Amino acid sequence: METLANLECFARSAETGSFSAAARLLGLTPAAVSRNVAMLERNLGVRLFQRSTRKLSLTENGEHFLASIGAHLEALQTAIGAVTTERGEPAGVLRVSLSPSFGIGHVLPLMPQFLARYPLIRPQWHFENRRVDLIAEGFDAAIGGGFELTPGVVSRTLAPAHLIAVASPAYLVTHPRPAHPEDLAHFDNIVLRSSLTGRVRQAVMRNAAGLESALRLPESIVLNDPVAMREATLLGLGISLLTVPDVLPWLERGELVRLLPDWYMDLGAISLYYPSRTLMPAKTRGFIDFITEHFEREGLAKRFCALESSAAPMG
Known part of the structure:
Protein backbone atom coordinates (compact mmCIF):
# COMPACT_ATOMS: atom_id res chain seq x y z
CA MET A 1 0.00 0.00 0.00
CA GLU A 2 1.27 3.48 -0.85
CA THR A 3 2.14 5.87 1.96
CA LEU A 4 0.18 9.09 2.43
CA ALA A 5 3.43 11.03 1.97
CA ASN A 6 3.94 9.58 -1.51
CA LEU A 7 0.38 10.37 -2.53
CA GLU A 8 0.50 13.91 -1.11
CA CYS A 9 3.78 14.64 -2.89
CA PHE A 10 2.30 13.42 -6.17
CA ALA A 11 -0.95 15.38 -5.79
CA ARG A 12 0.73 18.64 -4.75
CA SER A 13 3.31 18.36 -7.52
CA ALA A 14 0.52 17.87 -10.05
CA GLU A 15 -1.43 20.85 -8.70
CA THR A 16 1.54 23.22 -8.67
CA GLY A 17 3.49 21.85 -11.65
CA SER A 18 6.69 21.87 -9.63
CA PHE A 19 8.47 19.71 -7.06
CA SER A 20 9.82 22.90 -5.46
CA ALA A 21 6.36 24.45 -5.07
CA ALA A 22 4.99 21.20 -3.69
CA ALA A 23 7.87 21.06 -1.22
CA ARG A 24 7.00 24.53 0.11
CA LEU A 25 3.40 23.47 0.68
CA LEU A 26 4.36 20.26 2.43
CA GLY A 27 7.28 21.59 4.46
CA LEU A 28 9.74 19.24 2.72
CA THR A 29 12.77 19.63 0.50
CA PRO A 30 12.35 19.40 -3.29
CA ALA A 31 14.60 16.35 -3.23
CA ALA A 32 12.32 14.60 -0.74
CA VAL A 33 9.24 15.34 -2.88
CA SER A 34 10.97 14.09 -6.02
CA ARG A 35 12.11 10.96 -4.20
CA ASN A 36 8.59 10.20 -2.93
CA VAL A 37 7.09 10.65 -6.39
CA ALA A 38 9.75 8.41 -7.93
CA MET A 39 8.97 5.75 -5.30
CA LEU A 40 5.27 5.97 -6.16
CA GLU A 41 6.03 5.58 -9.88
CA ARG A 42 8.26 2.61 -9.17
CA ASN A 43 5.65 0.91 -7.03
CA LEU A 44 2.89 1.51 -9.59
CA GLY A 45 5.09 0.53 -12.49
CA VAL A 46 4.11 3.59 -14.58
CA ARG A 47 5.49 7.06 -15.23
CA LEU A 48 3.22 9.74 -13.77
CA PHE A 49 5.14 12.85 -14.86
CA GLN A 50 7.02 14.05 -17.90
CA ARG A 51 10.04 15.88 -16.52
CA SER A 52 12.14 18.62 -18.09
CA THR A 53 14.39 21.35 -16.75
CA ARG A 54 11.58 23.89 -17.15
CA LYS A 55 8.33 21.99 -16.78
CA LEU A 56 6.65 19.18 -14.89
CA SER A 57 3.55 17.78 -16.62
CA LEU A 58 1.33 14.78 -16.05
CA THR A 59 1.39 11.81 -18.37
CA GLU A 60 -1.91 10.24 -19.43
CA ASN A 61 -1.49 7.65 -16.67
CA GLY A 62 -0.73 10.47 -14.24
CA GLU A 63 -3.92 12.33 -15.16
CA HIS A 64 -6.05 9.21 -14.65
CA PHE A 65 -4.36 8.43 -11.32
CA LEU A 66 -4.82 11.99 -10.02
CA ALA A 67 -8.51 11.94 -10.95
CA SER A 68 -9.03 8.62 -9.18
CA ILE A 69 -7.38 9.55 -5.88
CA GLY A 70 -8.36 13.24 -5.62
CA ALA A 71 -11.49 13.13 -3.47
CA HIS A 72 -10.30 10.13 -1.47
CA LEU A 73 -6.97 11.79 -0.64
CA GLU A 74 -8.68 14.96 0.61
CA ALA A 75 -11.02 12.92 2.81
CA LEU A 76 -8.09 10.96 4.21
CA GLN A 77 -6.11 14.12 4.95
CA THR A 78 -9.09 15.66 6.73
CA ALA A 79 -9.63 12.53 8.81
CA ILE A 80 -5.97 12.35 9.80
CA GLY A 81 -5.83 16.04 10.62
CA ALA A 82 -8.88 15.80 12.87
CA VAL A 83 -7.59 13.08 15.15
CA THR A 84 -5.40 13.57 18.19
CA THR A 85 -2.84 11.38 19.85
CA GLU A 86 -3.82 8.50 22.14
CA ARG A 87 -3.51 10.93 25.07
CA GLY A 88 -5.98 13.27 23.41
CA GLU A 89 -3.42 15.98 22.58
CA PRO A 90 -3.31 17.97 19.31
CA ALA A 91 -0.16 17.19 17.38
CA GLY A 92 1.67 17.89 14.14
CA VAL A 93 3.20 20.79 12.20
CA LEU A 94 1.29 24.07 12.59
CA ARG A 95 1.96 26.48 9.71
CA VAL A 96 1.02 30.08 10.54
CA SER A 97 1.66 33.31 8.62
CA LEU A 98 2.13 36.56 10.58
CA SER A 99 3.34 40.06 9.83
CA PRO A 100 6.83 40.56 11.29
CA SER A 101 5.98 43.57 13.47
CA PHE A 102 2.80 42.20 15.04
CA GLY A 103 3.87 38.56 15.02
CA ILE A 104 7.25 39.06 16.66
CA GLY A 105 5.98 41.71 19.04
CA HIS A 106 2.75 40.11 20.24
CA VAL A 107 2.44 36.46 19.15
CA LEU A 108 5.95 35.00 19.30
CA PRO A 109 6.29 35.78 23.05
CA LEU A 110 3.29 33.49 23.59
CA MET A 111 5.05 30.44 22.13
CA PRO A 112 6.37 29.10 25.49
CA GLN A 113 2.84 29.10 26.91
CA PHE A 114 1.44 27.61 23.73
CA LEU A 115 3.98 24.76 23.68
CA ALA A 116 3.44 24.13 27.39
CA ARG A 117 -0.23 23.56 26.62
CA TYR A 118 0.34 21.66 23.35
CA PRO A 119 3.80 20.03 23.56
CA LEU A 120 3.23 17.77 20.54
CA ILE A 121 2.53 20.62 18.12
CA ARG A 122 5.54 21.73 16.04
CA PRO A 123 5.23 25.45 15.15
CA GLN A 124 6.30 26.44 11.65
CA TRP A 125 5.61 30.16 11.71
CA HIS A 126 6.35 32.48 8.80
CA PHE A 127 6.95 36.19 9.51
CA GLU A 128 6.46 38.13 6.28
CA ASN A 129 4.75 41.26 5.00
CA ARG A 130 2.42 39.64 2.51
CA ARG A 131 -1.07 38.22 2.34
CA VAL A 132 -0.70 34.50 1.81
CA ASP A 133 -3.19 32.20 0.10
CA LEU A 134 -3.96 29.94 3.04
CA ILE A 135 -5.39 27.04 1.07
CA ALA A 136 -3.07 27.10 -1.95
CA GLU A 137 0.04 27.54 0.21
CA GLY A 138 -0.98 25.05 2.87
CA PHE A 139 -1.20 27.35 5.89
CA ASP A 140 -3.24 26.34 8.92
CA ALA A 141 -3.85 29.95 9.98
CA ALA A 142 -2.75 33.56 9.50
CA ILE A 143 -2.97 36.69 11.63
CA GLY A 144 -3.10 40.07 9.93
CA GLY A 145 -5.43 42.38 8.08
CA GLY A 146 -6.96 42.85 4.67
CA PHE A 147 -6.94 39.22 3.54
CA GLU A 148 -9.38 38.31 0.77
CA LEU A 149 -11.96 35.83 2.01
CA THR A 150 -11.63 33.37 -0.83
CA PRO A 151 -13.92 30.32 -0.84
CA GLY A 152 -13.04 28.10 2.08
CA VAL A 153 -11.41 30.81 4.23
CA VAL A 154 -13.05 32.37 7.29
CA SER A 155 -11.93 35.21 9.57
CA ARG A 156 -12.34 36.03 13.23
CA THR A 157 -11.80 39.63 14.32
CA LEU A 158 -9.30 40.04 17.15
CA ALA A 159 -8.85 43.81 17.48
CA PRO A 160 -9.12 47.05 15.48
CA ALA A 161 -6.23 48.13 13.28
CA HIS A 162 -5.86 51.84 14.07
CA GLY A 268 -10.06 47.81 9.47
CA ALA A 269 -9.26 44.92 11.78
CA ILE A 270 -6.54 42.58 12.92
CA SER A 271 -8.06 39.18 12.26
CA LEU A 272 -7.34 35.49 12.64
CA TYR A 273 -7.81 33.66 9.33
CA TYR A 274 -8.10 29.90 8.84
CA PRO A 275 -9.45 27.40 6.30
CA SER A 276 -13.01 26.31 6.95
CA ARG A 277 -13.22 22.56 7.13
CA THR A 278 -15.93 20.13 8.12
CA LEU A 279 -13.48 18.55 10.52
CA MET A 280 -10.93 21.12 11.65
CA PRO A 281 -7.54 19.68 12.66
CA ALA A 282 -7.14 19.62 16.43
CA LYS A 283 -3.86 21.55 16.17
CA THR A 284 -5.62 24.42 14.33
CA ARG A 285 -8.52 24.49 16.77
CA GLY A 286 -6.04 24.59 19.66
CA PHE A 287 -4.21 27.57 18.12
CA ILE A 288 -7.44 29.48 17.44
CA ASP A 289 -8.69 28.93 20.99
CA PHE A 290 -5.32 29.87 22.50
CA ILE A 291 -5.02 33.16 20.57
CA THR A 292 -8.62 34.27 21.11
CA GLU A 293 -8.42 33.44 24.83
CA HIS A 294 -5.24 35.53 25.13
CA PHE A 295 -6.82 38.54 23.38
CA GLU A 296 -9.90 38.34 25.59
CA ARG A 297 -7.97 37.80 28.84
CA GLU A 298 -5.58 40.69 28.18
CA GLY A 299 -8.26 43.02 26.80
CA LEU A 300 -6.21 43.62 23.67
CA ALA A 301 -9.16 44.71 21.52
CA LYS A 302 -9.60 47.69 23.86
CA ARG A 303 -5.88 48.33 24.35
CA PHE A 304 -5.30 48.40 20.58
CA CYS A 305 -8.21 50.78 19.94
CA ALA A 306 -7.10 54.37 19.33
CA LEU A 307 -10.18 55.69 21.14
CA GLU A 308 -10.05 53.45 24.21
CA SER A 309 -6.48 52.23 24.79
CA SER A 310 -3.96 53.58 27.27
CA ALA A 311 -2.49 55.44 24.30
CA ALA A 312 -5.68 57.49 23.83
CA PRO A 313 -5.15 60.24 26.42
CA MET A 314 -1.52 60.90 25.53
CA GLY A 315 -0.78 63.93 23.43
Missing part, protein backbone atom coordinates in the same frame (compact mmCIF):
# COMPACT_ATOMS: atom_id res chain seq x y z
CA LEU A 163 -2.93 54.04 13.07
CA ILE A 164 -1.94 56.97 15.25
CA ALA A 165 0.58 59.78 14.82
CA VAL A 166 3.66 59.46 17.03
CA ALA A 167 6.97 61.22 17.52
CA SER A 168 9.89 61.02 19.95
CA PRO A 169 10.26 63.46 22.85
CA ALA A 170 13.58 64.57 21.33
CA TYR A 171 11.88 65.53 18.05
CA LEU A 172 9.24 67.53 19.91
CA VAL A 173 11.90 69.61 21.69
CA THR A 174 12.47 71.52 18.46
CA HIS A 175 9.04 71.08 16.84
CA PRO A 176 5.67 72.32 18.15
CA ARG A 177 2.96 69.71 18.43
CA PRO A 178 0.36 69.73 15.63
CA ALA A 179 -3.15 70.89 16.54
CA HIS A 180 -4.94 69.40 13.50
CA PRO A 181 -4.11 66.57 11.05
CA GLU A 182 -3.47 69.14 8.30
CA ASP A 183 -0.58 70.47 10.41
CA LEU A 184 1.32 67.21 9.77
CA ALA A 185 2.19 68.51 6.32
CA HIS A 186 4.62 70.93 7.96
CA PHE A 187 6.64 68.21 9.73
CA ASP A 188 9.20 65.60 8.71
CA ASN A 189 7.05 62.60 7.82
CA ILE A 190 8.30 59.02 7.83
CA VAL A 191 5.96 57.26 5.42
CA LEU A 192 5.34 53.67 4.35
CA ARG A 193 5.74 52.38 0.81
CA SER A 194 3.86 49.11 0.35
CA SER A 195 6.01 46.15 -0.66
CA LEU A 196 2.94 44.73 -2.42
CA THR A 197 1.80 47.74 -4.49
CA GLY A 198 4.88 49.97 -4.50
CA ARG A 199 2.67 52.88 -3.47
CA VAL A 200 3.07 55.24 -0.53
CA ARG A 201 0.20 54.88 1.92
CA GLN A 202 -2.32 57.70 1.71
CA ALA A 203 -3.64 58.99 5.03
CA VAL A 204 -7.25 59.71 5.91
CA MET A 205 -7.61 60.50 9.62
CA ARG A 206 -10.88 60.63 11.53
CA ASN A 207 -12.06 61.41 15.02
CA ALA A 208 -14.79 60.16 17.35
CA ALA A 209 -17.21 62.79 16.05
CA GLY A 210 -16.97 61.31 12.56
CA LEU A 211 -15.01 64.15 11.00
CA GLU A 212 -12.38 63.13 8.41
CA SER A 213 -9.23 64.78 7.15
CA ALA A 214 -7.55 63.53 3.96
CA LEU A 215 -3.83 64.23 4.05
CA ARG A 216 -1.06 64.54 1.52
CA LEU A 217 2.00 64.08 3.66
CA PRO A 218 5.46 65.13 2.46
CA GLU A 219 7.68 62.10 1.99
CA SER A 220 10.66 63.11 4.10
CA ILE A 221 11.72 59.48 4.67
CA VAL A 222 10.18 56.51 2.79
CA LEU A 223 10.47 53.03 4.30
CA ASN A 224 8.80 49.72 3.52
CA ASP A 225 8.51 48.22 7.00
CA PRO A 226 6.62 49.41 10.11
CA VAL A 227 9.42 48.29 12.45
CA ALA A 228 11.91 50.41 10.52
CA MET A 229 9.47 53.34 10.70
CA ARG A 230 9.21 52.98 14.47
CA GLU A 231 12.99 52.84 14.86
CA ALA A 232 13.43 55.92 12.68
CA THR A 233 10.84 57.71 14.80
CA LEU A 234 12.63 56.72 18.00
CA LEU A 235 15.80 58.24 16.49
CA GLY A 236 14.01 61.59 16.30
CA LEU A 237 13.88 61.70 12.50
CA GLY A 238 10.24 62.71 12.22
CA ILE A 239 6.60 61.76 12.70
CA SER A 240 5.08 58.39 11.77
CA LEU A 241 1.60 56.95 11.44
CA LEU A 242 1.83 53.50 13.02
CA THR A 243 -0.64 50.97 14.40
CA VAL A 244 -1.31 51.06 18.14
CA PRO A 245 0.12 47.52 18.69
CA ASP A 246 3.40 48.56 17.02
CA VAL A 247 3.96 51.50 19.37
CA LEU A 248 1.97 50.88 22.57
CA PRO A 249 4.89 49.63 24.74
CA TRP A 250 6.99 52.65 23.70
CA LEU A 251 4.12 55.01 24.46
CA GLU A 252 3.66 53.45 27.88
CA ARG A 253 7.39 53.88 28.62
CA GLY A 254 7.39 57.47 27.40
CA GLU A 255 9.84 56.75 24.58
CA LEU A 256 7.24 57.87 22.04
CA VAL A 257 4.48 60.48 22.34
CA ARG A 258 1.10 60.30 20.69
CA LEU A 259 0.15 63.38 18.70
CA LEU A 260 -3.39 64.46 17.81
CA PRO A 261 -4.93 62.25 20.53
CA ASP A 262 -8.45 62.68 19.13
CA TRP A 263 -7.50 61.52 15.63
CA TYR A 264 -6.62 58.15 14.11
CA MET A 265 -6.59 56.27 10.81
CA ASP A 266 -8.81 53.19 10.50
CA LEU A 267 -7.30 50.26 8.57
